[in-house]
Amino acid sequence: MKTAVIFGVSGQDGAFLSRLLLEKQYRVIGVCRNTGNAFLNNLDLLNIRHRIELIPSSIGHFDHVKQIVQEYKPDEIYNLAGQSSVSRSFEEPVATFEGISMGTLNLLETVRTLNLPVKLYNAGSGDCFGNIKGQVATEETRFNPASPYGVAKACAFWQVAAYRDAYGIFACTGLLFNHESYLRPAQFVTQKIVKTACRIAHGKCSELILGNIGIERDWGWAPEYVVAMWKMLQQETPDDYIIATGTTISLEDFIRAVFQRLNLDWKKYVTTDHRFLRPSDIATIRANPQKAEDRLGWKAKFTGYDVARMMVEAELNIEGNQLGL
Numbered sequence: 001m002k003t004a005v006i007f008g009v010s011g012q013d014g015a016f017l018s019r020l021l022l023e024k025q026y027r028v029i030g031v032c033r034n035t036g037n038a039f040l041n042n043l044d045l046l047n048i049r050h051r052i053e054l055i056p057s058s059i060g061h062f063d064h065v066k067q068i069v070q071e072y073k074p075d076e077i078y079n080l081a082g083q084s085s086v087s088r089s090f091e092e093p094v095a096t097f098e099g100i101s102m103g104t105l106n107l108l109e110t111v112r113t114l115n116l117p118v119k120l121y122n123a124g125s126g127d128c129f130g131n132i133k134g135q136v137a138t139e140e141t142r143f144n145p146a147s148p149y150g151v152a153k154a155c156a157f158w159q160v161a162a163y164r165d166a167y168g169i170f171a172c173t174g175l176l177f178n179h180e181s182y183l184r185p186a187q188f189v190t191q192k193i194v195k196t197a198c199r200i201a202h203g204k205c206s207e208l209i210l211g212n213i214g215i216e217r218d219w220g221w222a223p224e225y226v227v228a229m230w231k232m233l234q235q236e237t238p239d240d241y242i243i244a245t246g247t248t249i250s251l252e253d254f255i256r257a258v259f260q261r262l263n264l265d266w267k268k269y270v271t272t273d274h275r276f277l278r279p280s281d282i283a284t285i286r287a288n289p290q291k292a293e294d295r296l297g298w299k300a301k302f303t304g305y306d307v308a309r310m311m312v313e314a315e316l317n318i319e320g321n322q323l324g325l
């Protein structure tokens with residue numbers, strides 16, 4: 001039986017990855033800052049909390065990280081920790097940088113100093129590319145991050161690459177573009193739209209206030225993306241990969257798809273407000289995931305339109321269950 005340690009187990013990706021690894025008969029050790037009931041909702045929704053060995057700790061504490069790795073001697077480590085909201089990173093740049101960059105360094109140093117044959121996955125981000133002005137990003141495209149979050153992720157990317165080259169550590173970064181699901185918190189735009197549109201459909205509110213709806217993103221389905229993470233660690237040699245659908249749609253298209261699924265005309269309900277604008281934003285994101293298809297045999301099945309529909313259906317189901325329908 002293989003053992004995996006997941007740092008940041010309680011988030012969307014941590015929960016889906018845990019489920020995948022449990023299906024593959026892994027022993028899953030989950031590390032998260034807070035193991036109180038309120039923080040484990042995602043694991044409960046997937047009904048897997050009882051199958052994960054949970055450790056309350058943070059990737060920010062080098063001694064703890066080392067102790068955990070030394071004790072469990074995992075075959076694989078997944079670094080999904082650190083705050084993941086771009087918009088929050090403008091308000092908390094120092095905490096964002098420390099969590100993402102220092103956390104990754106703590107893991108790399110742990111693996112280097114313990115000298116164990118462990119494979120390490122690092123959660124990178126398509127936000128490392130930033131504003132590349134309509135270019136289609138490949139693994140060769142130069143980074144041009146546009147937020148404290150993007151800068152921290154770019155730094156962690158280079159730390160991983162440097163440790164891999166210098167010490168021969170098996171470490172990979174997945175440059176994941178936006179990936180969504182019913183486990184997304186509403187601070188991200190897709191879930192904010194889906195939850196509010198469902199409330200509008202049920203007559204519980206009448207308005208959806210957003211920031212810049214002119215942006216374009218490559219939105220994929222998160223459960224598919226954790227498969228790519230796992231596949232990276234099953235290769236003979238470590239490498240970095242873009243993970244995306246290859247299809248970009250506008251936020252307006254996403255909104256329209258959500259409201260259409262609810263038989264509503266979005267234009268009657270959506271307004272914009274400067275409160276939700278960012279000091280700098282990425283206008284358009286385009287990505288080419290061909291390397292992942294060629295080398296990992298990974299290809300996304302669902303694009304942004306599917307994601308919109310599936311998130312609405314999940315939200316209606318969750319609401320139905322909560323109402324006892």
Ligand SMILES: Nc1nc2c(ncn2[C@@H]2O[C@H](COP(=O)(O)OP(=O)(O)O[C@H]3O[C@H](CO)[C@@H](O)[C@H](O)[C@@H]3O)[C@@H](O)[C@H]2O)c(=O)[nH]1
Nearest residue numbers: 084086125126127176177178187188189210211212215276
């Ligand atoms: N959150 C939010 N975003 C809004 C809103 N209105 C418009 N937007 C725009 O919607 C876009 C998407 O915002 P988010 O859903 O917060 O995601 P993100 O900034 O693209 O970052 C996500 O994708 C990255 C990978 O590309 C991830 O690395 C990151 O963790 C996150 O999941 C941004 O351009 C943002 O300005 C709003 O009310 N709320």
